[in-house]
Amino acid sequence: MNHFNEEELIDYHYGESVSADADSVARHLRECADCARSYAAIERDLAEIAVPATPVRGEDYGQQVWDGIRGSLRAYPAPERRRWFQFAPGSQWKGLAAVAACLLVIAGAFFAGRLWEHRNPQHPVANNAAGDQGREKVVLVVLGDHLDRSERLLVELKHAEPSTEGPIQAEARELLASNRLYRESVKQAGDPTLANALDHLERVLIEVSNEPAGLSQAKLDELQKEMNTDGLLFEVRVLRSRVQDDVEQRENKPAATKGVSI
Amino acid sequence: MEANDDQIVRAVLAGDKDAYGALVVRHSQSVFRAAFRITGDEADADEVVQEAFMRGYQRLESFESRSGFGTWIYRIAINCALNMVNKRKSATTYQIAEDADPTQQQVQIADHTAGPERTLLSREIEALQATAMRGLTATERTAFILRHMEDRSTAEIAAALSIAPNAAKQAVFRAVQKLRRSLAPLRVTP
Ligand SMILES: [Zn+2]
Numbered sequence: 001m002n003h004f005n006e007e008e009l010i011d012y013h014y015g016e017s018v019s020a021d022a023d024s025v026a027r028h029l030r031e032c033a034d035c036a037r038s039y040a041a042i043e044r045d046l047a048e049i050a051v052p053a054t055p056v057r058g059e060d061y062g063q064q065v066w067d068g069i070r071g072s073l074r075a076y077p078a079p080e081r082r083r084w085f086q087f088a089p090g091s092q093w094k095g096l097a098a099v100a101a102c103l104l105v106i107a108g109a110f111f112a113g114r115l116w117e118h119r120n121p122q123h124p125v126a127n128n129a130a131g132d133q134g135r136e137k138v139v140l141v142v143l144g145d146h147l148d149r150s151e152r153l154l155v156e157l158k159h160a161e162p163s164t165e166g167p168i169q170a171e172a173r174e175l176l177a178s179n180r181l182y183r184e185s186v187k188q189a190g191d192p193t194l195a196n197a198l199d200h201l202e203r204v205l206i207e208v209s210n211e212p213a214g215l216s217q218a219k220l221d222e223l224q225k226e227m228n229t230d231g232l233l234f235e236v237r238v239l240r241s242r243v244q245d246d247v248e249q250r251e252n253k254p255a256a257t258k259g260v261s262i
Numbered sequence: 263m264e265a266n267d268d269q270i271v272r273a274v275l276a277g278d279k280d281a282y283g284a285l286v287v288r289h290s291q292s293v294f295r296a297a298f299r300i301t302g303d304e305a306d307a308d309e310v311v312q313e314a315f316m317r318g319y320q321r322l323e324s325f326e327s328r329s330g331f332g333t334w335i336y337r338i339a340i341n342c343a344l345n346m347v348n349k350r351k352s353a354t355t356y357q358i359a360e361d362a363d364p365t366q367q368q369v370q371i372a373d374h375t376a377g378p379e380r381t382l383l384s385r386e387i388e389a390l391q392a393t394a395m396r397g398l399t400a401t402e403r404t405a406f407i408l409r410h411m412e413d414r415s416t417a418e419i420a421a422a423l424s425i426a427p428n429a430a431k432q433a434v435f436r437a438v439q440k441l442r443r444s445l446a447p448l449r450v451t452p
Contacts, residue, residue, distance in 0.1 A: 007435050014409060016416055016431070041449075045442045048387055051411045054295045055304050061294065062287030069316050070283065076322070078277035231264040234284055238265075241278040 004028060009039050013046060078245050140247050146178055147240040150201055154233040157208065157223065164214035172208040179205060197235040204229055267331035274322060282322075286315050289332055293339045299407050300343035301350075310346055314339035333418070340404065340422040347400055387448060394444030398437050405430055406437035 004012070004025060011017050012025045029036050153171055160168060183198040204227050211219055223229050265273075265284070273281040290311055297310035318325075318335045325334055395403060401423060408414040408422060420430035 006439070010435060010438050011431070014434075042438075042442070045445050046410065046438070048445065049391060049410060049441055050388060052299065052302070054298050057291060057294055062290035063283075065290045065311055065315060066283040066286040069286070069312055069319075070279075072316065073279055073282070073319050075277050075279035076275050228264060234265050234270075234281070237280055238273050238278055241280065245277060 002028075003032065004035050004038075006038065006042070009035070009042050012039070013042060140243050140250070143182060144240060144243040144247060146175070146182060147236055147243060150175055150179070151233065151236045151240055153208075154204075154229055154236060157220070157229060158233065160215060160220055162215060162217040162220065166214060168215065169208055169211065172205045176202065176205040176209055194239060197232070197239055200227075200232050201236065203227065204232060268327045271322060271325060271327070271331060274319075282315075282319055285318075285331060285335075289335055290315075292332070293335060296336060296408075296412055297339055297343045299411050300340065300404055301346050303350075306346050306350070307343075310339055310342045313342045317342065337422045340408070341424075344400055344404055344423075347404075351400070387445065390444050390448070391441065394441050397444075398440060399433075401425070402433045402437040402440070405433035406441070409434045 008017070008025070012022060015022070017025055029039055149171070153168065153175060156168055179198055179202050183195060183202060186195045186198055204223065207219075207223060207227060208215070267285060267288070270281050270284050274285075293314055294307055294311050297314070298304065298307035301307050301310060314335060317338050321338075325331065398406065404423060405419050408419045409416075414422070416427050416431050416434070419434070420427040423430060423433075425433075
């Protein structure tokens with residue numbers, strides 16, 4: 001009878017048998033008292049090697065780690081001819097220009113222009129021949145603004161304590177109105193990723209707005225678990241940075257493609 | 263829809279720095295646990311976690327999705343933790359020989375008795391173990407921790423320590439042997 005040595009029995013204990021498959025070791029241990037004794041001793045020793053208790057780190061530990069290192073990291077440069085980050089294989093990003101164009105039609109250049117002037121009083125957009133690209137940029141700024149506010153709302157929601165009617169709900173109602181507008185035009189522009197995200201956002205905003213008694217813990221849990229607000233927060237962040245990059249690209253090369261300088 | 267790790271990595275590499283936060287949040291706890299087990303010190307473990315995620319970020323372009331981000335960052339963390347241990351080791355002088363004399367710590371097993379003897383016994387076991395653990399090489403110790411406490415396979419241990427699978431297996435075996443020997447004084451039956 002071939003006995004098993006200490007090393008083989010230790011491998012067996014950790015489920016790493018190689019020289020013989022686990023079944024034959026098990027069979028041998030049933031038949032051989034010597035090996036069974038050795039194995040029992042190994043098991044007893046290993047069972048007594050305590051796993052030290054790990055100190056508890058709170059649920060927000062990861063966020064703390066991130067806050068600690070975020071400032072020292074530099075963003076990876078976006079690809080030159082940017083192919084937008086894709087959520088699902090096969091989904092095509094058609095470019096924010098289409099979205100911007102649709103938003104222009106619906107929201108109107110006046111509204112966007114006013115907002116742009118408000119944000120950048122020294123650089124009013126010239127309402128002239130070279131202004132198309134500028135207006136597109138304005139719309140993107142407005143859309144970026146919307147995503148920014150939505151992101152902040154979702155972050156607040158994530159850390160919210162149960163409360164009666166509060167500022168979060170008021171903000172949600174405000175965002176809901178503009179979100180409907182954006183969602184419609186984005187759908188027309190044929191951008192499923194952005195449209196889906198805004199759709200998801202709208203459902204969350206409706207839930208948050210429609211709680212007359214305020215947000216209970218149960219409601220907050222439901223939002224997080226069933227409506228996946230964490231996933232939505234991530235989507236919104238990605239989209240926001242996408243929009244931001246596009247705005248920056250337009251800022252860097254205002255009208256170079258047309259060979260016209262403003 | 264929760265984005266998976268690969269999608270987040272692609273977003274980060276496309277310029278979305280903040281997306282990396284989701285990966286940090288997702289994997290910090292497991293990285294901390296492993297770092298603590300290896301360093302044995304809370305503050306050191308926290309430092310290892312930060313360093314691991316910083317390095318992970320900087321090397322993200324070399325990440326290949328077949329291994330999974332969790333496994334990948336875990337490996338980086340093990341490396342950082344080992345460096346930390348070695349750094350500490352060279353700064354401290356262990357007096358292993360002095361407190362490792364087994365005859366001093368020999369106790370009889372009070373078989374299956376409950377109560378104070380039992381507590382005393384487990385304290386003795388802990389003391390012997392702690393001494394024996396310090397007597398292991400850094401590789402043996404880490405390999406054993408990964409095997410025994412972190413439930414990692416030989417292949418994973420080998421990858422984390424950048425050694426051959428057989429060397430990883432040997433390291434675990436030597437560690438178990440040494441630890442068992444340290445417990446031997448407790449096995450003296452009356
Ligand atoms: Zn046998």
